[in-house]
Amino acid sequence: MSKLLVKGRQKLGGEVSVQGAKNSALPILAATVLAKGENVIFNCPCLSDVDASCGILRYLGCRVRREGGALLIDSAGVDRSDIPDSLMRKTRSSIVFLGAVLARTGRARLCFPGGCEIGPRPIDLHLKALRQLGAEIREEHGCLDCRAPYGLKGGRVALSFPSVGATEDIMIAAATASGTTTVTNAAREPEIADLADYLNRCGAHIYGAGEGVLVIDGVPSLHGALHTIIPDRIVAATLLSCAAVTGSELVLKGAVTSHLGAVLPVFEEGGCSLQSRDGDLKITAPHRLRSMRVVRTMPYPGFPTDAQAPLLAAACTALGTTVFVENIFENRYRHTGELIRMGASVKTEGKVAVIEGVPRLYGASVEATDLRGAAALVIAALAAEGKSTVSGVKYLERGYENLETVLSDLGAEIKKI
Numbered sequence: 001m002s003k004l005l006v007k008g009r010q011k012l013g014g015e016v017s018v019q020g021a022k023n024s025a026l027p028i029l030a031a032t033v034l035a036k037g038e039n040v041i042f043n044c045p046c047l048s049d050v051d052a053s054c055g056i057l058r059y060l061g062c063r064v065r066r067e068g069g070a071l072l073i074d075s076a077g078v079d080r081s082d083i084p085d086s087l088m089r090k091t092r093s094s095i096v097f098l099g100a101v102l103a104r105t106g107r108a109r110l111c112f113p114g115g116c117e118i119g120p121r122p123i124d125l126h127l128k129a130l131r132q133l134g135a136e137i138r139e140e141h142g143c144l145d146c147r148a149p150y151g152l153k154g155g156r157v158a159l160s161f162p163s164v165g166a167t168e169d170i171m172i173a174a175a176t177a178s179g180t181t182t183v184t185n186a187a188r189e190p191e192i193a194d195l196a197d198y199l200n201r202c203g204a205h206i207y208g209a210g211e212g213v214l215v216i217d218g219v220p221s222l223h224g225a226l227h228t229i230i231p232d233r234i235v236a237a238t239l240l241s242c243a244a245v246t247g248s249e250l251v252l253k254g255a256v257t258s259h260l261g262a263v264l265p266v267f268e269e270g271g272c273s274l275q276s277r278d279g280d281l282k283i284t285a286p287h288r289l290r291s292m293r294v295v296r297t298m299p300y301p302g303f304p305t306d307a308q309a310p311l312l313a314a315a316c317t318a319l320g321t322t323v324f325v326e327n328i329f330e331n332r333y334r335h336t337g338e339l340i341r342m343g344a345s346v347k348t349e350g351k352v353a354v355i356e357g358v359p360r361l362y363g364a365s366v367e368a369t370d371l372r373g374a375a376a377l378v379i380a381a382l383a384a385e386g387k388s389t390v391s392g393v394k395y396l397e398r399g400y401e402n403l404e405t406v407l408s409d410l411g412a413e414i415k416k417i
């Protein structure tokens with residue numbers, strides 16, 4: 001299993017292009033099952049989660065090939081409606097194939113593994129909503145057998161929580177349902193709007209994406225389309241954390257500042273100055289961060305839960321105490337134990353983590369156990385005195401395209417061993 005070797009306390013500098021958004025690419029790849037014909041998805045990041053989705057697409061009968069930064073998917077030949085467990089288990093987000101396969105074939109059979117590293121990942125909201133669109137769903141020991149022999153019908157769905165995945169599943173399933181579907185309390189993340197944008201290019205009629213109420217007028221069928229994935233706002237937040245924790249100045253090319261509305265003020269609270277000019281975002285960090293006071297994760301447009309771990313790592317050497325409140329997932333502080341091994345002063349109690357900034361972290365051998373926790377350990381290693389070894393790189397590769405190369409190009413002493 002590969003590891004990253006990092007020698008800390010190197011200043012970073014220069015500019016870096018932000019990769020395409022993982023959490024936009026994954027639902028859009030699932031939606032290509034419904035868009036019969038040639039799809040070209042530009043700016044699609046090279047990630048293991050994307051590879052896992054491509055494996056599912058090929059199994060279902062799609063032709064998939066990569067040409068540089070673009071994925072070409074022809075879904076005309078979809079001839080299966082089951083997804084084997086071995087493919088489902090590779091990534092948590094494969095549940096979003098449920099709505100697409102069901103809408104395309106009238107049936108969907110898949111086993112849905114239970115929790116993952118960051119907590120139980122229930123799918124009750126997905127199933128309740130699909131049933132409201134007319135799906136007959138049988139659940140046995142985590143395996144689902146879904147049928148919609150007469151197609152799906154538009155309906156009114158009220159989500160009890162603005163679940164990103166459930167909103168995506170419904171949007172895809174409702175796109176070719178007969179009649180109109182309205183979704184209240186829908187998730188408002190930029191990735192939802194990107195999925196709606198792609199589906200509308202395929203001929204769907206989806207309105208209100210990014211607001212709280214979604215309206216989807218079903219159409220008979222969808223055709224293929226060209227689409228460019230939006231930049232990854234969580235990767236942007238991660239790179240900003242790398243700059244913040246090393247007292248560096250970086251220019252992020254392609255970062256969408258409007259997607260970082262709740263994130264940028266936290267860096268400014270910590271003493272960073274941020275300037276955005278024609279698609280570039282420049283961060284200038286102080287020699288030492290100040291406390292970022294209180295950071296609460298919330299559904300978009302609130303502070304994103306995926307940026308909690310990277311920012312928490314940056315807070316470890318800030319001047320003063322920073323409090324994090326993780327409101328979205330049950331078990332998303334697993335990286336803090338490893339940060340303590342590097343000399344951080346962290347106390348967690350349920351949803352709350354209290355970070356007392358220390359003057360220095362020290363290099364250590366640390367182990368990542370989830371995607372964003374892995375990023376947090378790399379960020380801490382960049383700040384630490386001496387050498388660190390970060391294992392669990394496979395978690396990093398789920399969501400970050402060549403992070404070690406990106407960081408070494410910016411001046412970090414980091415390499416994969």
Ligand code: EPZ
Pocket residue numbers: 022023024026093120121122123124125126127161162163164165166305306328329330371372399
């Ligand atoms: C998406 O996961 C993202 N993944 C996650 O990013 C992100 O953290 C999350 O949204 C929140 O923003 C992808 O887009 C592929 P949810 P998802 O459904 O769709 C509960 C990363 O690091 N819930 O909004 O699974 C659930 O338990 C990943 O890139 C139900 O109770 O998130 C959680 O507590 C991690 N029942 C909360 O809602 C359901 O049916 C948020 O889940 C569905 C969800």
